[in-house]
Amino acid sequence: MSALLAAATPTTTWYLILAAVLFGIGAVGVLVRRNPLVMFMCVELMLNAVNLSFVALAKRLGDIGGQTTVFFVMVVAAAEVVVGLGIIVSIMRRRPGATADDITALKG
């Protein structure tokens, strides 16, 4: 059993696959949700998937650089959230309850 478990030790590839799935779910989320906030959350999911990949690869490569990159990604994510929420707040103030599908004045 333990041998079996040992053989089934998750490798980097497992992590990468998991990350890919998470990324995919995030991408789908952006496409199917209409609430801009939730869409934004899905982008965060995608970023987390990337982070997971970075960490796993860093481990595999034995390179701390991957982890450092994740750190920067988090900073960026934070900054993005601030501004993104700012935009959403300013638009929602004018048009409470608007979904992404309602905001289509510009088209064609």
Add this chain to the structure above:
Amino acid sequence: MSLLAAGGGEVLSFPILTALVLVPLIGAVATLLTGARRPEVTKLVAVFSSVVTGGMSLWLLASFETGDAGFQFVSKHEWIQSWGIGWHLGVDGISLFLVVLTGVLFPLAIVGCDPHHDEKPYLAWILMLEAGVMGSFLSLDLVLFFLFFEIVLVPMYFLIGRWGYDQRVYAATKFFLYTMIGSALMLVGIVTTALLASDQLGRVSFDLVEIAEGANFAASTGRWLFFAFAIAFAVKVPLFPLHTWLPDAHTQAPTAGSVILAGVLLKLGTYGLVRFGVYLFPEAAVWSREIFLTLAVIGILWGAIAATMQTDLKRLVAYSSVAHLGFIVLGTFAFTTEAISGGVMQMVNHGVSTGALFLLVGMIYERRHTRQIAELKGLQKVAPIFAAAFMVVMLSSIGVPGLNGFVGEFLVLIGSFSTARWWVVIGATGVILAALYLLWAYQRVFHGEPDEANSSFRELRLREGMILLPFIGLIVFCGVYPKPMLDRIEPSAKALLVRVEERAGFSAPDVIHAGDDGSDDHGSGDHGADDSHGEEG
């Protein structure tokens, strides 16, 4: 050879060709800078600069060395060195008369036509147009030529679009886009030509002479490149079936615009075919000659037939241009000295006679505010002198011997007959149709008893007469005594032909010379070709 010519040019301390381009340009700027309060000053400035340009072009004509096939008055300077683009101007027998025509036609168009509103920008655009046209005829650098060729569209666009008639915007846009699509291909062609030639030249150069002398393209490559150029010129000519922008542009353009469009702008196409098509790619030109001959002949007939059925006088003249330009293309691709010289001559002749025709139609419009043939009647009775002027110009357009139109047409046909017999047989029927549509139109407009609206038609005024006089003078002079022109055109045409024969192995069937001079016959032998090649610039 070009160096020799360049050396000859440098002796002149005055860069006449550069001045020919720059003077109208400066005139345009100066026109714009004149005060709005004094419209007559504006006009004076414009007239002055165009007259100076015209004078310079006549001086050029006077000091042109007859018998020299190469480029004269060459002005060659580095410009965009990194891309091998230079300011290279020169004039030879093929371009000389087009330059002179440009120089002469513009002052007449400026003086002879009235824009009715916004005179200042109108004059500035016309002068810019002149600079562009001059540059196109003088450029010996592919990019420089393209630059002028393309920039010409802008003033013409505004002239049609702002000072034209009711459908002007449509016509101007059509003209602009149609021509631009041709030149878009040409630009690719130009760039490719220079890049492919650079393998043999050792450096990228857009210099026409350098490429023509130094590079030899593989047959298939040359053909593609040739077509890239030829399509642009075919649109400009315009060659059937790419001609439909022309009637619209002509009809909607203000009179000066039509005069210039017919007079010189269309020649950019035929001139381009000779200078850049045949000269650069003789092999491809020979290879594709049947296509061009066929299209030219179709154009002659099609244009003539379509002209017959027009109800708008200006449109009729426009279609007649399609037919006439067909003759020039026919001559170009017949590859005989007579035909090419005739073609070049016909470019000038068509410029003079169709220019004058548009001027006259413009005068009719000024008086009657209509160009509809059906609304005009019996003008000859009330304005016999006007009718006479129209008649002379019309006969020139029909190609009656003794007037200029005949000389070019005849030389084209007789020259082409040996190498393009059946095309000539069919194309020559165009002269019948030319008589048909023009005389029919003349009959409807000038003959008959004038109705009420037409009975107050004003006779030709002195100023108008003075404008028309040079046209009629040229029409008669060139028809009676074309030798001075031919003497200057022929060496260059012959040199071009020698090049075609040498590069493409094309030779016109030898003409049997009964008795008189057989010495001119350079035949198809390589030696003879090499010898005469020496004269080429």
Add this chain to the structure above:
Amino acid sequence: MELVVFVLAAAMILVGAIGVIVRRNPVHAALSLVLTLFGVAVLFVAQEAHFLAAVQVIVYAGAIVVLFLFVIMLLGVDRTEDITIEPFRIQRPLAAIVGLGVIGLVVASVSASRDVIGRGSGLEIPAVTGDGDSNIRQIARNLFSDHVFAFEFTSVLLTVAVVGAVMLTRKVKNGKGVS
């Protein structure tokens, strides 16, 4: 052990992720997001990125999600969204293509290349020990050597964020809106 951790964390992550995209109420979505974020943090630990795991929890779960929730409450947009209805007919099929395509192709690519991952590592950093400090130290070292410019540059990014927030959310002066 590792397998168990991985499976559990993966389950958290996926459940949370799916929660984000299927929970109709944005508040619930945000809470699902927290679940995912925690799962990721767990895997960070499993991959010996202790520092990042901590930051993940603090920054993401602690700050970002809170911010989300805060905004949801502030704007009162916690209305449920009917995700059974899709106004654009092609949207869902496209989403399926995108989701499956991205997942499938990336997974396939990653699997195809699994043997060569790590080949490009020029650095032979000793295997990370169990010492928790070490990870932070390594990151710090890395941060202040190779990435010192990037690190300093984040200041610009954060300034942008701050100024941006100010610009976006300041009250509209001079009343009338123009549209």
Add this chain to the structure above:
Amino acid sequence: MLDLIWLVPALPLAGFLVNLLFGRLLGEPKSGIVAALAVAGSFAVTAGIFFDLLSRSEHDRSHVDVLFSWMPVGSLKVDLAFLADPLSITMALFVTGIGALIHLYAIGYMHGDPKFSKFFLYLNLFVFSMLMLVLGENLLVTFLGWEGVGTCSYFLISFWHTRESAATAGKKAFVTNRVGDWGVMMAMFLAFGAAGTLSYSGINHAAEEGIISGVTATAIGLMLFIGAAGKSAQLPLYIWLPDAMEGPTPVSALIHAATMVTAGVFLMTRVNPVLEVAYDWAPTLIAIVGVATALFAATIAVAQTDIKKVLAYSTVSQLGFMFLAVGSGAYVAAIFHMVTHAFFKALLFLGSGSVIHGMHHEQDMRKMGALRALMPVTAITFIVGWLAIAGVPPFAGFWSKDEILLFAFAKSPVLYVAGMAAALLTAYYMTRQVIMVFFGEARWNDHSEENGAHGDFKPHESPIVMLIPLVVLAGLSMVGGAMQLPFSKDLHFLEKWLHPVVEFGEADIKGTWAYDNKYVLLGIAIVVALAGIALSVAVYAKKKIAAVEPVLLANGWHYDSTISRFMGGPGRKAFDAVAWADRTIVDGAVNGVGRVVQSAGGTLRRGQTGAVRNYAAFIGVAVVALLVWFFLRGVVL
């Protein structure tokens, strides 16, 4: 004297220029006098040259005067040069001579016309062009004149341009002539290709030397014949000539009877060596066309009621005779008939003009009659002309027509019979005309109102300036035959004179049955002419036989109207179809491209829905596509 040959065309040109610049200033009649003097001067110079040439030996009777090099390009060397030789001087003589007479006549005829000076301007220009035509040293100079006379003819036919029919007739003449000109151009091209020159001496020389092959010579000959058919109103291009009668009568006399229309015959004679080298069927074809035209036009003339139309169709018919001569190799006879025809046809036209003048511009013969008393000079001269054309000896027409028929018989009896039939009809319809106009009862009183004459309508004799030419021409018509009498070799003056020009092409009929029995033919000709006259007298004067004037003939076998219907119907439709195709297909394609771009844009922009989720989805799909591509590149390829 020969060096002054340039004066021959220069004088009318000067007259033209004077009238162009000062015509209105000079006014009537001075401008007419200037014009007439110019042509008369030209005649004087020509006469001088004629005597100069006559004084030379036969093979020295050719002189080329080069004015300047006209179109020197490549191997084409065309000079503006004049050729003075028996043929051109013969032509020039009667062109200037008859021209001068007609100018004189026109001073009277055009009296009171507001465009008096302009008429003479055109007339001078015409004479100039005609002289260029005949004196040209090469085909191109001839062509210059050729087109010039065509243009002048256009001006003069539509001289009264406010009249729609005149304007149309002018245009019709020009365009029809242009069809022929196409042939001339082709001939020039062929000749240049074969001989490398356009000069007559070069071409004829080349033909004589055998440099021009038979097939080329045939082509050149036929192409020239197309041109000649156009200019000289032969089948199938004769249609313009009857309509050309819309012009003032002096014009009809000068251009459409005496000079211009004979240019085709002149041209064919000029290049007779080429025709000689051509395949045999080529001249035969010309002869057939000629005789067919002669017969065809004669049948039409039988039923015409317009005094000038009769003469017009008769001209067509007589020109047919000339081409019959050309086709039979009887160039001297052709020229002979051309000259005599010029005399009597000019006379007839001027006479008819005098009648019209006297009848206050009435041209319908049915409204005339019994004019001989009122217009005695006109009547007598007209009768002389009638006898000449009818072929009554010893008037000029008899001799020339007989010579033609002699050669025709030598070529083929069929041609002779057809020609004789035409001659019979000629005598018949000309007699009819004379009777209708000058004899019988006066019918003009019945129609005086509709003639626009006020009150008392009475035909009157024309003024003296108009009568002088009539008398002179009548004299010439009487004695013109003397220049070539069949009785003895010594009396063949014209033949001897023209010999150097036609010696290569002239058919040799010695030894044929016809030659040996030419007096028999002479007799037959006299009988036929008299029979025609007698028949006509019986029909129109004695009214013993009912007149046969079928509508078919009056309408010219519906030939012209059929062509007109075709041009106005299917022809016009075809032209319209081209214009339509240009608008909708050629231009439609251009606009279609624009529309395609527009609609492509319209379709594409629907993808830009404005919904951000759509955008993300599209981007996502693109991502997948990109991934697929790279995956394929990495794994599969």
Add this chain to the structure above:
Amino acid sequence: MNNVDNSPIDWPSIDWLAITPMIVLLGGALVLLVVGALTPRWPRSLYALATVVLTIPALVIEMVLWNRVGHEGPVAVIGDVLAVDRLALLAWIGITVATALVALSSSEYLRREQLDGPESYAMYVLAAIGGMALASANEFVVLFLGLETLSIALYVLAASHRRRVESQESGLKYFVLGGFASAFLLYGIALLYGATGTTNLSTMGRFLEAEVFVNGDDAMLLAGLALLLVGLGFKVAAVPFHFWTPDVYQGAPTPATSFMASVGKFAAFATMLRVLLVALPSRADDWRPVIWVMAIASVVIGSILAVVQTDVKRMLAYSSIGHAGFILIGVEAAGHAGDTDGLPSSLLYLTLYSVLVVGTFTVVSLVSRTGDGHTDLAAFRGLSKERPALALGMTVFLFAQAGMPVTSGFVAKFGVIKAAADNRSYAVAIVAMIASVVAAVLYLRIMISMWLSDAESGDDQREKVAVPFTSALVVTVSVAFTLFAGIFPGWLIDASRDALVLVR
């Protein structure tokens, strides 16, 4: 082995001169913010002036650096993360100049629209810094940070007209899609990192040059490349990642639009060139076809969609997609082995286009009148009568965008076409030229509006177009440059050619 704990941190040497432009700009931005917050309101144009003044030392130092690179060759500084080569410097200069011009042109806009002063200018400057970092990033982390700095600033600028819903909508769209695309980009970086073990461009390039991949080993690398291209393609607004462009360009405040089109595009293309040519030249055969398709799709779709628009800003947005396609042609050419035309031609295009587009949008922003809403074709009607000089300037810009000779647009197109032809990519060249003719329709339509349309009723009641000094200056400078560079482009061509030597 003893832990490395105690060894001092191996600080990289810092080439201060190389980052002085950024520091100057950053310092200036902060001063602007602080002063703006603390002092009473300045006359508004002073902020613009201050921004321009700020760019001058930055520009001077960039010139100095340009010279230095000429003498000492290109170097990567601060631990090899920042490339100082002429590609970067040209981008920096372009960005700096464009920033100054946009700042000048927004002065009037902000006054008219009653928007805030200093923050906007600071935002431009900060975004420019982001763009500069992006353009010279030799390290994916810096690249990502620079990209995000630029992007986030642009999101804010796009949404910064708080009274226009269009502005907010464009901000939101840009933000959502931008975040979406950034995620792809980042994922791409991650996969590349996994495949190569480094995030440094030079190192990656060297590694890939040496490495041989067999049977699908490079799948991850290529997947990373694919996702990277998505991110870059999004940023440069190439089809099929262009969907945001028209909406954002139209909705954003016009000066912000011009900033996006100039600075944003310049920085994004610079980084695209650098990534592809420094890190991934050995995979050129893989990415070149993709760029090829993107280029053709961009020129065609950009042109076709542009001609059916009625809103000028939207037209120009589509035309900018077309222009991006042209630049991509240069990028594609640069991917051919031994090519020396592609990179210079792209850079030349970018340089000329960024000035051009600022000028164009400045005119648009003037014409859009109070409320920034009048950007449809009708708003331009009669401009030639009302403001002939402005109309003339716009005409020059439009002809330049159409690629007419004697303007910089021709030089730009010529360079790109030449690069394509040099690599025998004739099809691309022909398609691009034909598409540019289609695109000419839209420029003509604007010109028709300005020059050829008759006035309609109500036109005289419209607000007059005001042309303040600052905007006039921008238009004048842009026109002068457009014409000058069109007639004497030699120096720019040489400069762009110098950029061929990259830090590797």
